[in-house]
Amino acid sequence: MKNVLFLIFKRLGASLITIFVISVIIFIGVELLPGDVAESVLGQSATTETVAAFRKELKLDLPPVIRYGAWLKDFIQGDFGTSLANGRPVSELITWRLANTLFLASTTAVIAIPLAIFLGMLAAFYRNTFFDKLISTTTLSFISFPEFFIAYILIFIFAVKLNIFPSLAIIDDNMNFTSKIYAILLPSLTLTCVVTAHMMRQTRAAIINVLASAYIEMAEIKGITRLRIIMHHAFPNSLSPVINVVAVNLAYLIVGVVIVEVVFVYPGLGQLLVDSVSKRDLPVVQASGLIFSIAYIFLNLSADILSMLSNPKLRQSQI
């Protein structure tokens, strides 16, 4: 409690330990996968000698602890190994995919976060009225449907019937920013539908929770308008739970969108991970798994720090 920086460093340390533990779990998990990479890469016709030679080349004959150490050391230095499937460096494969995933996630976030918070405030403002119920029902129905269902409905309406957006979200480096946005608008809308409800409900609940406080009654008695009370008095005090739910949803947008990527054939990291699992391309699986974990932990860490900073009590102790 001495100061905020100390707290932040403590969280940072805890995060690093968590990442380390996860890296161990990922490594063990991959070790436990049935089958042998060398055999599956070389195919059934391979002789025992070639398989053994290939295993040696992949260092699969060394004990797991040593391989783990080597892998972690390389990973920290930015060398994620080479893909077993096509021999290209993993970092090269992943960088482009990760950039695409982040692009889709941030586009969605830019639409969904303000929308969810705004709707949450409105729902709190008009709580228990028809309008509140309408917002809640609509957003809740969206999360109740499976993502691919929403995706196909949107494709059906906007791509097939109205023909205004492409049904496949194919992008490449030669496209400019606007055409990229245009290409990913449908997946982005799909994801917006999926994440808005959660954030909006949390915003509404957090604000309503704060509305019971004595200082809100004080503001009402001071003759402040209801809208200002919500925006100015209630919202700043409900930031902490809102920040947390936003972080969880951002994390979901980065690590959990495989299905939407598959539906729209979008070249994101999630799809790469699924492909690599089926091909037993272990270096890629390990690297993307660890990157996902780091993204998740980093977002939660930022949420913790931001909610600390949103509290004047904790912020002040810095000085």
Add this chain to the structure above:
Amino acid sequence: MNNLLEIKNLYIEGFYEDRWQPIVKDISLNLKRGEVLGLIGESGAGKSTIGLAAMGYTRQGCRLASGSINLEGIELFDASEEDLRLVRGSKISYVAQSAAASFNPSHRVIKQYVEAPVHHGIMGYKEAEKEAVELYRRLFLPEPEKIGYRYPHELSGGQLQRAMVAMAMSCKPDIIVFDEPTTALDVTTQIEVLAAVKEITEKMNKAALYITHDLAVVAQVAHRIMVLRNGRLVEEGETRQLIKKPKEKYTRELLNVRTLREEKNITDKMDVILDIEDVAATYTGQDMALEDINLTVRKGRTVALVGESGSGKSTLAKVVTGLLPAIHGSIKFFGKDLPLELKKREKEDLRRMQMIYQMPDTALNPKQTVRKVIGRPLQFYFGIKGKQAEERIKDLLRNIELDPDIYIDRLTTELSGGEKQRICIARALAAEPDLIICDEITSALDQLVAEDILNLLQNLQNKTNMSYLFITHDLATVKAIADKIVIMLEGKIIEQGEKKQVLSPPHHEYTDKLLASVPEMDPDWLDNLLEERASTFI
């Protein structure tokens, strides 16, 4: 000048037990400029409800049923939300009981002051800021130019309360409703706030409704007093008249609740059960919260720990119970050294020392029934279950003067504040302790209810010969119950001894200040005191 506020035949209803029931019945009152009207009664008397209704405001689950509320010619009873909003804050304003809860923790104090005048279009931001500083100065807040730019958590309770009085003044309203503005404060701080209230009502010529449960406090500021009970008027009169010659029995009860208990002597022969030697403790590792604490508690006796908030009383309770391990010193309980840390203590030691807290609301699990709350220590310490436990719980309920058949299956949320505190006492008794630490257990309760609780503790002590370590900031309580008084200031004991000896002169300088700060029923008491202090400063 005519009446600023006229309330006629007001009925207010609350929604509970599935129907609308009256909580304020047929109340009429008038308020003239320059006048202070005191509303007094126990909680549930409808005081706050009336205070809020004067602004046309009702809490959630309440509604104005019938009557009329006329504020400077505007009828508030059936006014629209927007009309009410325009009146609130600008023509009539409100000072709440808990300033700490009524300031928004996210905004600086002065920003909250400025909000009302700016949004009512009365003045600009800069001008309002300047006036705020001026008012802070007038209300004797330290560093008036700077204090407003702090966040609420950086101000003390008394400072916040005065900042809220200033905030209520921000739009220069004609009427201010003070709702128990000093209840949460200790006696020395209470004086500061009362002085602020006087400053405003007398020198600035405002009218005020002053709501409290403490007759001695309201006697200092009010011209007239209305005594309320269960939403009805008991009696109304001029302050001096009412205090000198109360007509109703209920008013008389309110007037003479504070009685001294019989004297018990403390002799060296009596067993010392708790012996604290040279104890020190700290929260931060640097600043000492407690230093050089030496203290003994004898069997069957009550030691009162007195001091302002922040003096280390509750910290000492934490150290004794081991919640906050002392950094050095020793705590002997029945001659045996107790480990300083809670975790290292034996179950038997834990059993023999129980604690009762200030807020019975938060000390009881709202999801549990009385049976479960009291049954738990029985099972934990003695392994008593089933039928046997049932009998014991009923016994305990009878001990705390609650009917077992009515109360045993109630949820703790279905009890009044006094009943909750009784349950907390029963829970402590269930462990059959030798020492009970009572941390401000009556300060959240009404005067008459608090009196009952103190009597109950007295009877229990006579029956079982338990000892109490009684923490309080209320000297009246101390006078009523203590055998020995320990006065604390800034983490140190500055004076201790038998009650008679501590309460009779010569006092330590601080003890003197504490004793002088307890309001007396005399309506001139505050004026005299303030005059006296002013003259000694010059």
